[in-house]
Amino acid sequence: MRITSTFLLALVALTPAHAFAEESRLATAINAVRSQGCGHEPAVNVPLRHEPRLDRVAEAQSSGIQLKEAMKDAGYRAVQASVLEASGSDAAILGNLAQGGCKDVTNPLYRDFGIAERDGKAWIVLAAPLVPPATGDAPSVSRRVLELVNEARSKSRRCGWKRFEAAPALTLSAALQVTASVHASDMAAHSTLSHTGGDGSTPAERATRAGYRWRFVGENIASGQATPEQVVAEWLDSPHHCVNLMSVDFADMGVAWAADPKSKGGIYWAQVFGSPSP
Numbered sequence: 634m635r636i637t638s639t640f641l642l643a644l645v646a647l648t649p650a651h652a653f654a655e656e657s658r659l660a661t662a663i664n665a666v667r668s669q670g671c672g673h674e675p676a677v678n679v680p681l682r683h684e685p686r687l688d689r690v691a692e693a694q695s696s697g698i699q700l701k702e703a704m705k706d707a708g709y710r711a712v713q714a715s716v717l718e719a720s721g722s723d724a725a726i727l728g729n730l731a732q733g734g735c736k737d738v739t740n741p742l743y744r745d746f747g748i749a750e751r752d753g754k755a756w757i758v759l760a761a762p763l764v765p766p767a768t769g770d771a772p773s774v775s776r777r778v779l780e781l782v783n784e785a786r787s788k789s790r791r792c793g794w795k796r797f798e799a800a801p802a803l804t805l806s807a808a809l810q811v812t813a814s815v816h817a818s819d820m821a822a823h824s825t826l827s828h829t830g831g832d833g834s835t836p837a838e839r840a841t842r843a844g845y846r847w848r849f850v851g852e853n854i855a856s857g858q859a860t861p862e863q864v865v866a867e868w869l870d871s872p873h874h875c876v877n878l879m880s881v882d883f884a885d886m887g888v889a890w891a892a893d894p895k896s897k898g899g900i901y902w903a904q905v906f907g908s909p910s911p
Contacts, residue, residue: 687747793872809887856898
């Protein structure tokens, strides 16, 4: 989960500590700014929804509890979240939301909000919920990841300190798809992000079990990403994962995800690369 924080300052104290209701003046102000746009940020037509669990997160923030811990305690899984602090008159709060909080309030990724007040301050939590792809979308998700990976491989790129020239496109492998699916499900079931399987297996051993006769095998894993675009972008931003994505040693790929609402990550991804044995 990505976390950002914005601190807004104003003048006059608000009411005593409590969680705000959906129709509070702050809720109205937030969605007013969102629907009108501000600064260089365009208007967003989809209003933020009040989420009671985020009220609890905001209340926890007012007590100094870390955002990740508060999210976990409230049972809310987010791809990204921001915390805004505000105080003052309605006009002052509206002005601050349109200035210091503009980028967050108008972020189209955000869908939900929660509000709490304590000691003359208001805490506003904005969040993008983690919504895993539908199970029936697995084939299209795999194709989309492949498309994004091959788009990345079509251009030269620097992965950390190492530069890679453009590489040939990868092909989806049925055996590596099985390999990725088995490991993604295993990570979700054990709530663990690891290249080592629950049975102690390595990526190469899992590929062999799936019937893939390999010369080279590699693996990328991730957790908490809701879309192919997000997971591929984060792999490319990580030098080690980027090296696998750009390696000319690989010709085939398999990718899969598994979701478990009881797990730490919520959703787990496994991407397996391979080059077949002659």
